Amino acid sequence: MNAAARAAAVVPAAGRGERLGGDTAKPFVMLCGRPLLQYALTALEQVPQIETVAVVVAVDAVPRAREIVRRTRLRNVTIVTGGPDRQASVKRGLDALPPGPGLILVHDGARPLLSPALASAVLAAAERDGAATAALPVSETVKRGEDGWVRETLDRGSLHRIQTPQAFKRALLLRAHDAAMQEGFRGTDDAILVERLGERVRLVAGDPSNLKVTVPDDLALAEAVLARRDAHTRPPRVGIGFGPGGRLVLGGVEIPFTKGLLGHSDADVVVHAVMDALLGAAGCGDIGRHFPPTDSAYRGARSLDLLVRVCDLLAGQGWRPAYVDVVVMAEAPHLAPHVSRMQAAMSPVLGLATGSINIKATTLEGMGPIGREEGIAAQAVATLEAVPVSANGGR
Numbered sequence: 001m002n003a004a005a006r007a008a009a010v011v012p013a014a015g016r017g018e019r020l021g022g023d024t025a026k027p028f029v030m031l032c033g034r035p036l037l038q039y040a041l042t043a044l045e046q047v048p049q050i051e052t053v054a055v056v057v058a059v060d061a062v063p064r065a066r067e068i069v070r071r072t073r074l075r076n077v078t079i080v081t082g083g084p085d086r087q088a089s090v091k092r093g094l095d096a097l098p099p100g101p102g103l104i105l106v107h108d109g110a111r112p113l114l115s116p117a118l119a120s121a122v123l124a125a126a127e128r129d130g131a132a133t134a135a136l137p138v139s140e141t142v143k144r145g146e147d148g149w150v151r152e153t154l155d156r157g158s159l160h161r162i163q164t165p166q167a168f169k170r171a172l173l174l175r176a177h178d179a180a181m182q183e184g185f186r187g188t189d190d191a192i193l194v195e196r197l198g199e200r201v202r203l204v205a206g207d208p209s210n211l212k213v214t215v216p217d218d219l220a221l222a223e224a225v226l227a228r229r230d231a232h233t234r235p236p237r238v239g240i241g242f243g244p245g246g247r248l249v250l251g252g253v254e255i256p257f258t259k260g261l262l263g264h265s266d267a268d269v270v271v272h273a274v275m276d277a278l279l280g281a282a283g284c285g286d287i288g289r290h291f292p293p294t295d296s297a298y299r300g301a302r303s304l305d306l307l308v309r310v311c312d313l314l315a316g317q318g319w320r321p322a323y324v325d326v327v328v329m330a331e332a333p334h335l336a337p338h339v340s341r342m343q344a345a346m347s348p349v350l351g352l353a354t355g356s357i358n359i360k361a362t363t364l365e366g367m368g369p370i371g372r373e374e375g376i377a378a379q380a381v382a383t384l385e386a387v388p389v390s391a392n393g394g395r
Contacts (some may be wrong), residue, residue, distance in 0.1 A: 001030035003155055004214060005049055005102070005103065005127055005357070006049065006051055006100060006101040006102060006103065007047075007049040007050050007051065007101050007102075007103040007104065007105055007167070008050065008052045008053065008054070008097045008100075008101040008103070008105070008170075009047075009050050009052075009053045009054070009104070009105045009106070009107060009124050010046050010053075010054045010056065010090055010093035010094060010097070010104060010105070010106045010107075011040055011041065011044070011053060011054070011055045011056065011093070011106075011107055011109050012082070012086050012090050012106070012108055013027040013040075013055060013056060013057050013065070013082075013108070013109025013110070014024070014056050014057050014061075014081075014082025014083075014086075014089045014091065014125075015027070015109075016026075016058070016059045017029060017110075018213050018240045019214055020213070020214070020215065020219070021216060025057075025058060025061055025377070026059065026109075026110055027065070027068075027109045027110070028061070028064055029066075029219070030271075031112055031170070031213070031215070031219060031222055031223065031226070031252075032226050033107070033322075033323060033383075034175060035068055036109060036112045036213055037055070037057075037065065037108060037333040038068045038071055038072065039111045039112030039113065039114075040107060040108075040109050040111060040112055040114055041053070041055070041068065041069065041072045041074055041077075041223060042285075043115065043116055043119065044074065044114075044119065045072050045073045045074045046116040046117075046264070047105075047116045047119045047120055047123070048120070049103065049120065049123050050098060050105065050119075050374075051076060051100070051159070052076035052077070052078070052094045052096050052098055052100075052101065053074055053076065053077045053078070054077075054078045054080050054093035054094070055069065055077060055079050055080065055093075055109070056081070056082045056089040056092055056093045057079065057080075057082060058081065058130050059081040059082075059092070061119075062079055064082065065079050066079060066229075067353045067355065068353075070353055071352065071353050071356070076098075076247060080096045081092050081284045085186060086188070086281075086303070087177075087180065087186055087187055087190075087193075087206060087212050088185070089179070089285050090106055090177070090190060092178045094173065094174060094177065101170065102169060103126055103127055103167055103168070103169060103170060104167065104168050104170050104173050105122065105123055105126075105162060105165050105166070105167040106113045106165060106166050106167070106168075106173075107119065107164045107165040107166075108164045108188050108212060108247045109148055110210065110211065110213050110214070110252065111163070111164055111210055111212050111213070112213050113207075113209050113210055113211060113222060113225055113226070114165065114207075115207055115210070116208065116211055117252045118134055118165065118204075118207050119165050120167045120205065121204050121205075122134055122166065122167045122204050123165075123167045125167070125202045125204050126167035126168055127169075128202075129200065129202040129206060130168065130169050130172055130192045130199060130200070130202075131166075131167070131168045131169070131172060131173075131191065131199055131200065131201040131202065132160055132166065132167050132168075132201065132202040132203075132204050133163070133164070133165075133166040133167075133189070133191045133201055133202075133203065133204065134162075134164065134165055134166070134204050134205075134206035134207070135160040135161065135162050135163060135164040135203045135204065135206050135212065136160060136161045136163065136205075136206040136207075136208060137156075137159070137160055137161075137212065137303070138156045138157070138159040138160060138161055139156070141153065142154045142156050142159055142310060143246075146149055148249055159204060160192065161206075162189060163206045163207070163210050163212075164189070164345075166189065166190050166191050166201075168190065168194060169316060172194060172197075172199060173193075173194065174354045175197065175394070176193035176194045176196070176197055176199075177190075178198060179192060179193070179196065179364075180193045180196065181367070207239060211253070216283060220248055235248060241266045241372060247260045247266065248260045248261060248333075249261070249266045249268045249303070249337075250268060250270045250304070250328065250335065250338070250342060250376075250378075250379065251265065251268070251270040251271060251326075251339075251341075251343070251345055251346055251359060252268065252270075252271060252341025252345030252346055252349075253338055253341045253342050253344060253345050255333060255335070257332070257333045259373070260287060263293075265291070265298055265299070265301040265302070265306065266300065266301065266302055266303050267275050267302055267303075268303035268304075269328070269330060269377065270326055270359070270375050270378045270380075271303035271304060271307050271346070272287060272303060272341060272378070273378035273379060273380035274307065274324055274326060274346070274350075274380045274382065275303075275306060275310045276380065277305055277324070277380035277381055278310055278311070278314060278321060278324075278382045279284045279299055279310060279313075279314075280382075281319075281382045281383070281384045282313075282314050282317050282319050282384060283379040284313060284314070284317065287306070287310075290309075290310070290313070298305075302395060304345065304346070304349055306349070307309055307346070307349050308349055309351065309360075311349065311351070314384065315387060318386055318387050319384040319385070319386065319387060320351060320383040320384065320385060320387050321350045321351060321352055321356075321382060321383075321384060322356070322383045322384055323350075323356045323357075323358075323382070323383040324350065324352065324356065324357050324358065324380060324381070324382050324383075325353070325358045325380065325381045326357075326358065326359045326360070326378055326379070326380045326381075327360050327361070327362060327378065327379050327380075328359065328360070328362070328377075328378045329361075329362055329363070329364055329376065329377045329378070329379070330361060330363065330370065330376040331363050331364065331366070331368050331370060331371055331372070331373045332373055334361075335361040336361060339359045339360075339361070340354070342357075342359050343357045374375070385394055
């Protein structure tokens with residue numbers, strides 16, 4: 001890849017999302033169990049030209065943005081606090097990028113359904129022509145109105161709806177932002193800043209599903225698009241795992257108690273249930289098949305170490321954990337005070353933020369062997385997502 005083709009990305013995501021309603025800032029509004037911002041970053045991690053990313057968020061959103069970045073495979077990410085409007089936020093992102101890449105791609109964090117192919121196409125056009133934007137031809141009749149009356153009907157043949165991503169040669173975009181700042185001009189996108197310099201911007205065929213989430217109906221539409229995609233691509237799978245009810249180790253955490261669980265390994269019923277769920281979701285059998293109790297190699301084994309091997313096995317099949325939900329059935333001990341430690345213990349092994357590992361506990365109100373405190377059981381549900389395939393065919 002030549003120097004000009006090396007690219008950096010700026011992701012403005014400092015919007016508050018008042019039109020979406022609720023108290024959640026727009027980048028963190030959930031879409032099918034994942035925040036909007038995570039979708040955009042996951043798409044960018046699959047664009048081979050992009051070497052580094054600046055994510056621009058509100059000042060109080062920095063910790064949560066860091067957590068989302070950790071869920072992706074992006075490595076060179078800078079999180080920047082935003083300015084008073086989108087234009088100022090993009091400029092702050094530009095200023096935070098390291099030197100080197102000759103192309104800059106700008107993509108709104110509120111557009112979660114970006115395809116890596118579209119991003120690559122826009123970058124290629126910018127490398128060739130200096131500036132490019134994704135765009136869709138207007139198919140409806142368009143009229144200019146004033147004071148409630150139609151003033152004229154516009155020729156829709158030359159009109160386009162502009163999307164992001166947009167991409168530019170770095171020096172050109174910096175010059176455009178500096179000129180706009182000096183003149184006090186505020187634009188609704190970066191392309192208009194370049195246009196004001198007298199430079200041309202190439203139109204690249206956009207994607208109708210690359211919608212911007214602005215109002216609640218947009219979220220519903222995005223959910224429908226994702227459901228349609230899942231019907232035609234490799235979807236996440238869901239599996240159910242059960243764990244049977246010395247030391248009491250749960251979720252990788254040793255818990256003080258008068259009783260311990262009996263098992264061939266450390267009998268960590270929570271981790272066992274998670275392993276079974278992951279293996280089941282990937283169609284890879286169960287833990288008894290991979291770690292048979294008749295094999296002395298696993299006697300007293302640490303279950304978290306076995307979980308590492310399960311995650312490696314999944315990665316070899318093209319999967320990685322996306323979300324884990326566990327319910328622990330135990331009359332005693334009281335487990336709520338230990339849940340956060342369990343999440344923290346499993347988080348680095350699963351490669352998930354603690355918020356994507358849900359653990360809850362319940363009693364059986366004295367019924368059956370568990371209710372009589374003769375054991376503990378755990379039930380887990382795991383969701384997997386496909387590991388992105390790199391440009392050279394590897395994962």
